[in-house]
Amino acid sequence: MISATAADSGFACTKALGHLPIIQRNTLESWGCGPARPLPYACIHLAFEAQAAAAPQQIAALCLEQSISYEQLNRQANRLARHLIEQGVVAGDTVALFVERSIPMLVGLLAVLKIGAAYVPQDARITPPAQLTMILETLSSAVVLTLSGLKDRLPLAAGQPCVCLDEFLAQQPWVAEECLLDVAAPDPASLCFVLFTSGTTGRPNGVRVTHRNVCNILLTAPGNLGIKPGMSVGQILNIAFDMAAWEILGCLAHGATLLIRQQDIGETARHCQVLIATPSILATLDPRQCPTLEVVAVAGEPCPQALADRWAAHCTFYNGCGPTETTIVNTLHRHVPGARLTIGKPTPNNTVYVLDEHGQACAPGAVGEMWAGGDGVTAGYLHNPLLTAQRYRPDPFLGAGRMMFHTRDLGRWTDEGALEHLGRVDDQVKVRGFRVELDALATTLEACGACSRAVALKFDSQHLVAFVTPATVDIPAARQYCAQRLAYYCVPAVIFAVDLLPLTARGKVDKALLLQWARDSEEGRQLLLSTGGRA
Template sequence: MAWQHFGCGPQVAPDATLIHRAIEAQAAARPQATAAEHQGEFITYGELNRQANRLAATLLSHGVVPGDHVALFVERSIPMLVGMLAVLKIGAAYIPQHVGITPAAQLRHIMDIARVRVVLTLSELAPRLPLTAEQQCIHLDAFIRDQSVIGDDSNVGSMDASPDSVCFVLFTSGTTGLPNGVRVTQRNLCNILLTAPGDLGMKPGLKVGQILNIAFDMSAWEVLGCLTHGATLLIRGKDIAQTAERCDVLIATPSILATLDPARCSRVQVVALAGEPCPQPLAERWSAFCTFYNACGPTETTIVNTMQHYHGSGPLTIGKPTPNNTVYVLDEAGQLCAPGEQGEMWAGGECVTAGYLGNPELTAERYQPDPFLGNGRLMFRTRDLGRWTTQGELEHLGRVDDQVKVRGFRVELDSVSAALEAAPNCQRAVTLKLDNRNLVAFVYPACTDIEVARACCEERLAYYCVPSLILAVDHIPLTSRGKIDKRLLLEWALAHQAPIANAEQVMA
């Protein structure tokens, strides 16, 4: 079977089964090493561990028990790290949200679903939280300054913590309604962060950027990936580029990486991209001077479950399954597709998370018994389209949702964008369905020759795939999670409907 040859990642045992134990080991081995830096402030591994032990004891005194959910409603900061580690130590799960970006109503929804009783935050943010009278709030920055709570190097820990314990709950962005909380376990996390290539070669002496929204699953790759390997986390302020230029390891979405100047990031040794399709020109620019990984995986498969080490030439794919994981490309009947045949990707193995918090119906729909691994294992329906190459790598062919009907024909939006990106100087293209007859595309930078881009599209694709309107823009708007803001782009498109209407009249 092709899936047995292509679809199984290597079997590798992670170095630890509890993610906080790996961080504690770094603190014991290198207590004076710098764990993190943020706007001129520093914390060592020893101090991070000590403060987390203090906070863990306090959480226990507040009645937090293993399996509870603790809200971590903060901004990027060193106290944020103390909160994360403390919650992990006692076997509870933290829920990260960036105050000021997440609306108060959504914070309230998250706390209700998760039955949150204790909230960790920062003093200046506390007045903005929609707390109830029953909820206890701990100000992390004030707690760290107050030494009245005794703490030492003796690690606070829960005997109930296990590899199957949920360590954090990540809520989706909620673009299609109320967000759903994905329950990520210790086993899930250790599997990707403590094996290669997911460890990204992080080690003491290297600096890792923390540039992403903390509610985004890839931020756990930055933060916990760095701390488990003894590197130094550079937590950014408002200027992403300023931090990126000092990094050895950079994890980002393609949209964020596209805003950075490679010439000013010569220190960077490793780049890992995920979250959305990567344009080939972007991969070629960065892989010319650093180790470049193109990866893929929804939140439900623990950050990423496939990775390609792209060497700068040849096809850009999403690579192969990461260790202890499987990928199946299935047809509509649920049968395995042969290499070269398009199907929907399902993920199996250690990456499969523990389902959605408080939503058993959706969990049952998206998480189903894995007939290939058996033994009660589950596989997850990614809603991504793909196919195996003859070399055993996965080609990502877009989302099921991005396969649209235009003039009665099926069109893959990512294929249109890729054709436009073949135009000289075009670094990025985004294609959207405007209505049942028209596609609209945005190309970047603004100096891109629209007619040349259109010709590239006409040469490669059928006439109904060619956008009715192509707009050259000076920037691609991003969401708070560093992905393309398609809603805003559609608003821009609606402002240019007159040219489309005129084109329709000519065609008629």
């Protein structure tokens, strides 16, 4: 990783802000820095252990008819940790956790953390074996944690050590004796987990997330979501998705009960008090059918204003933003129905800068790219120093060797000092030679009244298409609404109305599948004919 000296930092900060009037400079420095907050624990599993000591009989998790108390979960994790140490796992290792949502998954996750190692989660039911193979090749420990029903799906080498968590727990269920561990002192800079995101080269990129990163968002407000003992938190997300750590570790660190879903997300949502989801998942739920919900938080993709208004009228609603590389979310905003929807301000101990292409701070109201700094910035990519150097840069504002991350999100500061998310740099496309922001087109469609959700896509060099829900949307009226408000080249050539938008395994809109639907449609074939078949 690149580092910056204090002298270099002072020069760079002056260069980044010096072009602005002093009032704007002071304003941006104030808006861009989240409040300073101390962290009660150095590592996230220490917060769990404190809850286990304070309320050992409290139920930690429910899954179907099975439950486990905090005491039982702590003892079983200790027992498994001892076994993993005997298998050669040491502090600093990266350990495969190829499982599905379950109570044994929690035991495996905590056992790895207790050793001082990092867990690497994948849902083995749906992750292609070839991708699992590529991930295994990057890990330092050969041990794989899985479940007996999934073992045959894993691309294990001959003789590779594998622990089926459900079978291990069944050997000595809910042991009563003390299982203490003798491990190194916890280090907040040590890795907590490694999350693999899709890479541009076809190989997944592993983001190295530290305990300091995780504790910073989960143990401070508002990222802690007010979770406390006696509350129930839904666990509905894919475990390979960073927001699943928000559900799982956020719940266990605060003494609440984790409700682990099966197939029906709605069933879990109807019984929990805290729900963390993507907007696409939340759009499939009806707040009237979720009477116990007190807090809902969304992130992972842009949230439509109407969706935020509907849920904010029902419960406390947070809209957040932040890529995996900044640890789950690094901005969070409590939304009030009818107010302009933003992603809020930097969370505690975090910073956000809106910079232009020259690395200079944008004036309030001006659009730029968001860079993230502070304690949420992760430790770079696993075994990929080149990509790390490209995406992580020395932070000219914080200095002292601190790093900032290039989110590639477009944003601007409002007059009230909140951040508006204006899409991704990746969503800026060229059509007929003009630059178009796909998220801006989708937002316009969502504002037409009858449309609850919209996705805009580049079909080819000449055309845009869009998908809207529900299927009853008046397509001619929606197109006219766009034509009255947008430049002609921004108006979709075809708008498809569907009942539901397809989702990826991580709960986001599956844009690749939508584009394929468009190409396979009669309208899509006509568009391709009009451009000579050039996509």
